[in-house]
Amino acid sequence: MTDPLVTLENLTVRFDERPVVDQVNLKIHRGDIITIIGPNGAGKTTLIKAVLGIQKVSEGLVSLKKNLVIGYVPQHLTLEATLPLSVKRFMLLSGRSLTECESALARTGVGHLLHSSVHHLSGGEKQRLLLARALARKPDLLVLDEPAQGVDINGQASLYDLIRQLRDDLNCGVIMISHDLHLVMAATDKVICLNQHVCCSGYPEDISHDPAFIETFGRPVAESLAVYHHHHNHSHDLHGDVVEGRHTECDHAHH
Amino acid sequence: MPIIDAILDDFFWRALIGGLGVALVAGPLGCFVVWRRLAYFGDTLAHSALLGIALSFLISVPLNLGVIITCVVLAMALVLLSRTRTLATDTLLGILAHSALAIGLVTLSFMPDVRVDLTGLLFGDLLAMSREDLLWIYGGAALIIILLAVLWQGLLMSTIHEELARVEGVAVERLRLVLMLMFSLVIAVAMKIVGVLLITALLIIPAATARRLAHNPEIMAAMAVGFGFVAVSGGLSLSWHLDTPAGPSVVVTAFAVFLLVYGAAGKVRT
Numbered sequence: 033m034t035d036p037l038v039t040l041e042n043l044t045v046r047f048d049e050r051p052v053v054d055q056v057n058l059k060i061h062r063g064d065i066i067t068i069i070g071p072n073g074a075g076k077t078t079l080i081k082a083v084l085g086i087q088k089v090s091e092g093l094v095s096l097k098k099n100l101v102i103g104y105v106p107q108h109l110t111l112e113a114t115l116p117l118s119v120k121r122f123m124l125l126s127g128r129s130l131t132e133c134e135s136a137l138a139r140t141g142v143g144h145l146l147h148s149s150v151h152h153l154s155g156g157e158k159q160r161l162l163l164a165r166a167l168a169r170k171p172d173l174l175v176l177d178e179p180a181q182g183v184d185i186n187g188q189a190s191l192y193d194l195i196r197q198l199r200d201d202l203n204c205g206v207i208m209i210s211h212d213l214h215l216v217m218a219a220t221d222k223v224i225c226l227n228q229h230v231c232c233s234g235y236p237e238d239i240s241h242d243p244a245f246i247e248t249f250g251r252p253v254a255e256s257l258a259v260y261h262h263h264h265n266h267s268h269d270l271h272g273d274v275v276e277g278r279h280t281e282c283d284h285a286h287h
Numbered sequence: 288m289p290i291i292d293a294i295l296d297d298f299f300w301r302a303l304i305g306g307l308g309v310a311l312v313a314g315p316l317g318c319f320v321v322w323r324r325l326a327y328f329g330d331t332l333a334h335s336a337l338l339g340i341a342l343s344f345l346i347s348v349p350l351n352l353g354v355i356i357t358c359v360v361l362a363m364a365l366v367l368l369s370r371t372r373t374l375a376t377d378t379l380l381g382i383l384a385h386s387a388l389a390i391g392l393v394t395l396s397f398m399p400d401v402r403v404d405l406t407g408l409l410f411g412d413l414l415a416m417s418r419e420d421l422l423w424i425y426g427g428a429a430l431i432i433i434l435l436a437v438l439w440q441g442l443l444m445s446t447i448h449e450e451l452a453r454v455e456g457v458a459v460e461r462l463r464l465v466l467m468l469m470f471s472l473v474i475a476v477a478m479k480i481v482g483v484l485l486i487t488a489l490l491i492i493p494a495a496t497a498r499r500l501a502h503n504p505e506i507m508a509a510m511a512v513g514f515g516f517v518a519v520s521g522g523l524s525l526s527w528h529l530d531t532p533a534g535p536s537v538v539v540t541a542f543a544v545f546l547l548v549y550g551a552a553g554k555v556r557t
Binding site for chain 2: 081084085106109111112116117118121122125126165
């Protein structure tokens with residue numbers, strides 16, 4: 033196996049002596065999609081920020097592969113109303129060429145918005161813009177903080193689908209935080225359930241049977257997730273229309 | 288050159304040339320004040336300028352230098368104090384703004400030999416602009432324009448999304464300090480024209496006026512410079528013809544332009 037992109041060793045972050053992230057060990061490889069789930073205040077965002085290098089670490093180590101390019105998709109893009117900004121200008125601020133920016137926008141399905149004002153985008157379009165911006169940097173590692181927040185349910189499914197495709201195209205690693213448990217379970221390789229420490233981790237179908245997971249999220253959630261874990265036989269585009277042909281191995285219909 | 292000498296001998300022209308120099312940098316910096324919601328912060332720095340004047344007399348350094356240093360020190364203190372988060376930022380700013388102004392006034396009152404025109408310092412004075420001040424203004428303006436040109440992308444990016452900028456390798460903290468330094472500089476040099484109490488208006492009003500018409504950040508900054516020019520030349524002419532105080536006249540002109548633009552552009556969607 034190749035060297036990991038990111039290695040966390042006994043990572044601990046404390047705020048006022050209170051551990052927010054407690055002795056987390058984690059390796060992210062190319063091609064991985066790792067999803068962090070956990071209750072509020074579990075330290076998910078802090079963990080991600082430590083990976084990004086914008087959170088001071090109290091103990092332990094964060095080692096990044098040499099020259100690692102990180103594409104970060106923050107939770108929100110809340111632009112001050114007084115700051116006029118077009119999609120094009122925002123993309124160009126990444127320092128990449130216009131061609132690269134345009135193809136990244138097209139890849140995330142918002143190519144037609146190049147000349148729009150960022151202020152006029154919907155929640156889903158903003159998330160796709162942020163994703164395109166991360167993409168334009170040709171990242172080795174994509175870091176996403178609740179990428180589907182403020183996106184409607186059809187949009188969420190296609191967004192996670194897109195993230196999976198981007199992983200395949202770029203052969204990058206992906207680490208994300210998500211609350212959309214049922215979608216995560218279908219879209220991810222490995223789930224880490226965080227509650228300051230890693231309370232359990234593993235493949236989605238295993239984790240929903242893990243006693244620690246059931247204790248954190250409750251039995252009803254765990255059971256519904258076990259049912260949810262399946263492959264869809266179709267996906268949706270931005271307008272919610274069915275797009276055929278992305279997954280062929282599934283044998284049951286939409287529920 | 289005799290013609291330049293003749294122009295610089297005239298106090299009105301000195302004030303106008305100085306004022307235009309200030310507007311040149313107040314435009315782009317004012318945009319950052321508006322974008323980053325630093326209006327109250329700018330006000331606090333401006334209030335501390337009076338303390339700077341008092342201290343300059345106390346230790347006999349040039350006024351402009353004293354004001355710049357005081358503003359820089361206060362800006363640094365604000366950045367550090369706001370990290371502790373024991374007090375809300377606006378409370379902290381309120382305390383420092385008015386304490387700095389009050390300490391400045393009290394200190395000045397202890398120096399009976401020092402004759403300062405308080406009204407001029409607080410509200411600007413058409414007659415106060417010396418040739419030396421012009422050097423300070425254009426030196427400061429050149430420095431600020433160079434800094435802005437070099438750091439523009441990083442400043443803009445960290446204004447749009449601080450964390451994203453940081454991940455992309457922008458030295459966000461260092462840029463914040465440089466921005467504070469530029470604010471201090473512009474406040475020190477703008478003080479003579481519009482006065483301590485009205486400096487923030489010269490930063491904010493032209494930028495806010497430009498926002499109504501601009502579709503990208505650079506155009507907004509350029510338009511803010513233009514509106515600043517209008518405010519300064521209109522205001523100083525008003526002050527000269529009607530014998531009104533310089534600072535308030537500039538601000539009144541800026542405000543009139545603001546109303547005009549927002550009224551005329553009312554139906555345009557930006």
